[in-house]
Amino acid sequence: MGMTISEKILAAHAGVEEVQAGDLINAKVDVVLSNDITGPVAIQEFRKLGVEKVFDKEKVVIIPDHFAPAKDIKSAEQCKVIRDFAREQDLTHYYEVGQMGIEHCLLPEKGIVAPGDLVIGADSHTTTYGALGAFATGVGSTDVAAAMATGEVWLRVPETIKVVLKGKPQNPWVVGKDVILSLIGRIGVDGALYQAMEFAGEGLKYLSMDSRFTIANMAIEAGAKNAIMAFDELTRDYVVGRVHKPYVYYHSDPDAYYVQEIEMDLGSLKPQVAFPHLPSNTRDIDQVGDVAIDQVVIGSCTNGRMEDMRTAAKVLKGRKVHPYIRLIVIPGTQEIYQKCIKEGIVDTVIEAGGVFSTPTCGPCLGGYMGILAKGERAVTTTNRNFVGRMGHPESEVYLASPAIAAASAIKGKICSPENL
């Protein structure tokens, strides 16, 4: 029987001809990622193994992004643990404040992940790299510790759900965020539990790489093990000049097995908003009603890329943020930050009355740089609206695209740019 892209990548990395859903394999990894929260735990566990050196200093990647630039003394200590380890192990891909960005924006940008790679990361949004045609999945710190020592990880080969995207978006503001929110709304936060989510269909070609990263990023919000998209012209254009290692790309066989097929029509899709407290709690923008807000955050590994910054600026240009609203814009990486300066996006945000920050996860996980007080509401382009995610347990987070978030900042309540 044929295999899916996910199965082909796993087979290649397990050194076998064929794998099937349900098989438990030991596979070789191309990238092992951790950050300033999960890295220190992984390093502590790595030490217990009594191994001196990581298996490959090119393949172990650690990024300080969650509470960095360090927000307090304890965060500084955690950053120091990973910094010291990176120096001791002479890691090629450690990025200090000043070069770092939010990990899932940074790794593709630096060409660290290539199509066909097997990536594990002690961060659930590691699924992002599926947009490049890599098998990328989130694991825990202990997995990372074991993989840093051995270069291997145990995995259960997942079943694959095929999501067939049809048609072309008709609403000018519809982007990847709306595709994935709408899908999660349909199948639920455990709708793809333990499974691979393969995005296919002719609709894919209308989605930019940045939109595809957003979609793959939030596959975990439906419980998926990984997201995957076949390599095409757009992928090629993206990796040229970034990826300098040889890579192999795969396509699913016509007779590959899928547990489920879901069709999505992009033509009728409207901008989506996920209400508290689950990403599956979605509504079409015209069904939102009157929701007054206090804060807007545009950024994160979901929507902190160039296209997101440009869209936000397009909406904000020549307008003013509502006087009661705090708008915080955070580019995903230094490269994006610099482009925002050159393209005048930083000026646009500041003239509109917003804050433009250095790259960091910050408010996305309720870390710092925009925490919500009791009873406050935020519209954000991040990926989770769990209870207390952005601050007080009685605050509320509404998830949306950069266009909706920027428009809401101007209006003071949730709305589409069409209603400005």
Place this chain on the structure above:
Amino acid sequence: MTKYIGKVWLVGDDIDTDLIIAARYLNDASEENMKKHCLEDVIPNFIDKVQKGDILVAGKNFGCGSSREHAPFAIKAAGISCVVAKSFARIFYRNAINIGLPIVIAPEAVEGISTGDNIEVDVKQGFIYNSTTGQEFETETFPPFIQEIIEAGNLLNYVRNRVKSDG
């Protein structure tokens, strides 16, 4: 150990990792800090009420959200001996196995258990006995490879044994 007997704490569906241990506490991964804030937004003052050996019983998709190993670690640190759920989010499932927190998938059993019940969970034989209600349920058991990790105590012991035998 493959058998756990204890008093039940029941929680609902989709309990995410932010509810288990909120990100605001992750700048200090110490056992003391993790324990102190475990499940505090779900069961107020949980840490003052829970007793060593108690069993956590949950609905579907327990542990969804982030990859933080701090979540199963906090539960273990709080003294919980074992977690039973209708289903687990996958990274939580791996993490629990990897750090040696026993977990059991048992959708039917969860329906027949309430907070305060005394239950007996046998991970190896695959059954749960509710001594408060007298009901008994079958549960899933782990595939052999995962059983090996569990028997080694955690993933690190398992890897250490392998690294050693490779010379």
